[in-house]
Amino acid sequence: MDLLHRERIAESIKSPETDSLFIDPLLEESQIGSVSLDLRLGYDFLVSILTRKPSIETSTAPNHSHRGIGSYFQETRRELGETFVLYPNQVVLCTTLEYVSLPHNMYADILSRSSYTRLGIPLNTMVQPGFRGCVPLELFNHGNSPVELVIGSRVCQARFFEIDIAVEYSQNNNIRKYFGHVRPTVSSADSDNEMQKLRNISAILD
Amino acid sequence: MLTKFLRQWGESILLTKTNLQLLSGKLEKIAETPYFSHDLNQYLEQLRVVTERLLSDFNILPPGITEAMTDQIWIATKFLSGSTSKKIPYEIVHCLKKSLEQWTDKKAIITTAVTQEKGYSFYFQGMPQDFYSLAAAYTGVNFTGELVQLAFPEIYQHRPLLNVALYHELGHFLDTHHGIVNKSLLMIPYDELALPLQNNDFNTLTDQQKQEIATHHRREYFADIFAASYSGNAYKNFLKEFAGNNPVCMTHPATEDRLKLIDLFLSKQQNEIISLFQNALTTLNLIKLELAFKIPDVTEAFSNTRPYSIQNEKELHGIFEASATYLNQLSLNSDEEIDTERVINNLVEKSIRNSMTVDRWRDCGPIT
Numbered sequence: 001m002d003l004l005h006r007e008r009i010a011e012s013i014k015s016p017e018t019d020s021l022f023i024d025p026l027l028e029e030s031q032i033g034s035v036s037l038d039l040r041l042g043y044d045f046l047v048s049i050l051t052r053k054p055s056i057e058t059s060t061a062p063n064h065s066h067r068g069i070g071s072y073f074q075e076t077r078r079e080l081g082e083t084f085v086l087y088p089n090q091v092v093l094c095t096t097l098e099y100v101s102l103p104h105n106m107y108a109d110i111l112s113r114s115s116y117t118r119l120g121i122p123l124n125t126m127v128q129p130g131f132r133g134c135v136p137l138e139l140f141n142h143g144n145s146p147v148e149l150v151i152g153s154r155v156c157q158a159r160f161f162e163i164d165i166a167v168e169y170s171q172n173n174n175i176r177k178y179f180g181h182v183r184p185t186v187s188s189a190d191s192d193n194e195m196q197k198l199r200n201i202s203a204i205l206d
Numbered sequence: 207m208l209t210k211f212l213r214q215w216g217e218s219i220l221l222t223k224t225n226l227q228l229l230s231g232k233l234e235k236i237a238e239t240p241y242f243s244h245d246l247n248q249y250l251e252q253l254r255v256v257t258e259r260l261l262s263d264f265n266i267l268p269p270g271i272t273e274a275m276t277d278q279i280w281i282a283t284k285f286l287s288g289s290t291s292k293k294i295p296y297e298i299v300h301c302l303k304k305s306l307e308q309w310t311d312k313k314a315i316i317t318t319a320v321t322q323e324k325g326y327s328f329y330f331q332g333m334p335q336d337f338y339s340l341a342a343a344y345t346g347v348n349f350t351g352e353l354v355q356l357a358f359p360e361i362y363q364h365r366p367l368l369n370v371a372l373y374h375e376l377g378h379f380l381d382t383h384h385g386i387v388n389k390s391l392l393m394i395p396y397d398e399l400a401l402p403l404q405n406n407d408f409n410t411l412t413d414q415q416k417q418e419i420a421t422h423h424r425r426e427y428f429a430d431i432f433a434a435s436y437s438g439n440a441y442k443n444f445l446k447e448f449a450g451n452n453p454v455c456m457t458h459p460a461t462e463d464r465l466k467l468i469d470l471f472l473s474k475q476q477n478e479i480i481s482l483f484q485n486a487l488t489t490l491n492l493i494k495l496e497l498a499f500k501i502p503d504v505t506e507a508f509s510n511t512r513p514y515s516i517q518n519e520k521e522l523h524g525i526f527e528a529s530a531t532y533l534n535q536l537s538l539n540s541d542e543e544i545d546t547e548r549v550i551n552n553l554v555e556k557s558i559r560n561s562m563t564v565d566r567w568r569d570c571g572p573i574t
Contacts (some may be wrong), residue, residue: 018510022415029566039413077296079242080566097563101512132511134556152563179548180511183364190325 004106005035012103012160017111019158021145031154038113040097042134044183046073048091058189059199070186075196080152086121086141093184097152104130104166108158110137116155119147122125123156130169133181139206224265229279230257236286245315250286252347253279259345271340278337278374285331286357287321293360297427297558302376304519305436306354308493309380311353316376320360321457326332328358328371330378354379366554367533370444370526371436378425378433387424392485396420400480401427401459427467428483433466435495440526441467443534447525471498499523501531504557508532513553516561 002014009032012021018153023037031038045157053067073093102108108131112123127135137156146198149155177192185189233254241247257279260272264344288294299316306314321327333353341347356375362368375475381387396417409420433441448463454460474497484494500520505513508529516522533550 018506022510022512025567026565027564028573036379080563082242084320099513099560101510179545180552182552182559186253 001164002162005034009160011039011125013108019103019166021103021106022099024099026098027152030146033157036157036159039110039135039156039158040152041084041149041155042095042097042137042184043078043080043151044080045076046093046184046186048078059117059195060085060127061165063105067188068078069188069190073159073186078151083148084151085148086139087145087146088120088141088144090141092139093186094137094139095182096137096156096186097134099182100127100131100135100158102127102129102131102160102170105164106160106162108135108160110135110156110158112156119143121147121149121155127158127189128169129167132169132179132182136181137186173198177180219269222269222276223261225280226257226261226272226276227263229276229283230254230261232283232287233279235258236283243315245313246317247287249349249351249353249572250316252349253282253286256341256345256493259347263270267344271344271450275337275340275344278333281331281355282317282333282353285317285319285353285357288357290319291381293320293363294318295358295363295366295369295372297555298366298571300558301436301522302356302372304522305373306376306380306499310383310496312383314354314379314489315351316381319355320363320556321357322360324359327357327374330375330382331355331357331381332382352383363549364555365549366558367440367526367530368444370433370441370530371448373436373441374429374445375435377429380432381425381428384490384492386490386492387421387428389490390424390428390482391421393486393489394482396424399482401479415494419456423459424460424479426464427479430468431471431480431483434471434505436523437547438472438497438499438524438527440530443530461535461537463529471495477478498522501526501528502551504532507557508550508553510552511549511553513557513560516557522558522561525554525557 008030009021012127013023015021023031027040045176049072049179051067051072057066058069059066072170080097084094084175089110090139100108108127109129110123110125113122116123120141121139122142123139125136126139135158137151137182233250237250237254241250256275260267260275264272285344285409290453295318298316306316321445322328331354338349338352341349354376356372356379358369358372397420398415399420401420430441430445442465445461445468448565449461452458452461454463458464467477467479471480498520500519501524502514502516504514504525514525514528529550533547536546538546
C-alpha cells in the first residue's frame with residue numbers, strides 16, 4: 001500500500017485513463033500538497049434539529065410512530081464565498097465542493113486540516129476505491145464557540161493510498177445508495193438489513 | 207390596459223386592509239432571511255416600502271388601486287417566499303439567467319415557487335407593468351428590476367432534466383415583457399393565420415372568443431419555440447412524455463401540434479407561425495429565435511459516472527439534450543432504471559454547478 005505524493009497525485013489527475021483519480025473542480029493547482037490534496041467545503045447542508053421525539057430510532061420497527069431520520073435534519077444551501085455557522089454540539093452533514101472519482105485500486109482518508117482541527121472541528125472519514133460523488137463530510141463543533149465556515153474554503157485534505165488489487169465499489173448490492181451523490185444524505189442506519197434480525201433476537205430474549 | 211388591471215372593485219375595504227397588513231408581516235418575515243441575490247433583496251425592500259406606503263395612505267388612495275396592487279403583492283410574496291424555502295432548482299435557474307441576458311437589458315429577477323400537483327405544475331405568473339407604474343405614481347417607488355415568477359413541481363427540485371419546461375415559462379415572460387405575440391397579432395390578425403385549432407369544433411365560438419384562443423395558442427407556440435431554441439429535443443421529449451395526449455383546449459394547442467412545430471423549428475424548416483414570430487422579433491429590434499445551444503458529448507464522462515466539464519454557454523444549454531439522449535439510449539433493467547435516472551440528473555446538476563463555480567472563481571481574478 002503506497003501513499004501517493006504530489007507528483008503521483010498530479011499524474012493520476014491528468015491521466016486520460018478512465019480509471020484514474022478525478023477531482024472536479026480543481027480550482028487551484030496549489031490544492032495538491034506534498035502527500036495530500038486539499039478539498040473545499042461544499043454548499044449544501046443538512047442541519048440537525050430537535051424534534052418532539054426524545055431520540056432518533058435506528059430500529060426499523062414498522063409502527064406508526066416511527067420518525068424517519070431525515071426529519072431530524074433541515075436542508076439549507078449557501079453560495080460560494082458565503083458563510084455557514086457551525087454551532088457547538090450540532091451535527092451538520094455536508095459534502096466537499098469537489099466531485100471525486102477514485103480508481104478501483106485507490107482509497108482515500110479524509111482528514112480536517114489542522115487550522116480547523118484547532119477550532120474544534122475534526123474530520124475523519126474514509127472513501128472506498130471506485131467511489132464516485134461529492135465526499136460526505138460530517139461536521140461537529142467540539143468547541144465552546146460557534147464557528148463561521150466559508151463555502152469553498154479548504155477545510156479538509158485527502159490522503160490517497162494505492163492498494164495491490166482493484167476492488168469493486170458496488171459489490172454486495174447495497175453500496176450504491178451512497179453512489180453518485182452530489183448532496184449530503186442522511187444516515188441509512190434505520191434501513192440496515194441486520195436490524196430486523198436484531199429485533200427478532202430481542203423479541204425472544206427471556 | 208389599466209382598466210383590465212383594475213378589475214371590478216369587489217373586496218370590502220376592511221378585507222383589503224387586512225390582507226395588506228398580513229402581507230406586510232409576511233414580507234417582514236421573509237426579509238429576516240436574506241437571499242443570495244442582492245437584486246432579490248433590493249426588490250424585496252422596494253416591495254416592502256410600497257406595502258408600507260399603501261398602508262399609511264390607505265384612507266386617501268382609491269380603493270380599486272389599493273386592492274389591485276395588494277393582489278399583485280400577494281402573488282409576489284408567494285414567489286419571494288418560495289425563493290427562501292431552499293427548494294429552488296438553482297442550477298437550471300442559472301441557465302435561465304444566462305438565456306435571459308441575451309433577451310433583455312433590464313434587470314429581470316427570477317423567482318420560483320413550488321407546486322404540488324401535476325395538473326397545474328409549471329407556470330409563469332406575470333407581474334403587470336401597470337403595477338410598477340402605479341407603484342411609482344402612488345408610492346413613489348421606482349422598482350429597479352422586474353420579477354420573473356416561475357413555478358415548478360417540488361418533487362422535481364433535484365431533477366434538472368425534468369425542469370427544462372422552465373425555459374418554456376421563461377419564454378412566456380419574454381413574450382409578455384416585450385409584447386411579442388401582441389406585435390404578431392398587429393402584423394397578422396388572428397383570423398388571417400389559420401392555427402391548427404381552427405377546425406369545426408370552434409366554429410360556434412364568437413369572433414372575440416376565437417381571438418382570445420388564437421392569442422393563447424400563439425403564446426404557447428412562442429414559448430415552445432423559445433424553449434426548444436435553448437434545450438432542443440430535451441424540451442420536446444419532456445413535453446411529449448409529460449403532456450403527450452393533451453388535446454386542443456381554450457388555452458393550449460394540442461400537444462401533437464406543438465410537437466410538430468417544435469420539430470419544424472429544430473430542423474430549421476420554414477413555417478408561417480415561426481416566420482411570423484421572427485418578423486415580430488425583428489420589428490421589436492430583438493434577436494431572432496435560433497438554436498442557441500451546442501450538444502456536448504457527455505458519453506465518456508457519464509459512462510464513468512463523472513460530471514461533464516462544460517466548455518461554454520452554448521454547451522451549458524446543450525447539456526440538457528445531451529444528457530436526456532444519453533439517458534434514453536441506455537439499456538437498463540428495471541432495477542437499474544431509477545438509480546441511473548437519479549445519478550444522471552445528479553451529474554447534470556453537478557456539471558452545471560461546477561461550471562458556475564469555475565466561472566466565479568476565474569472572474570474574481572488571481573489570489574493576491
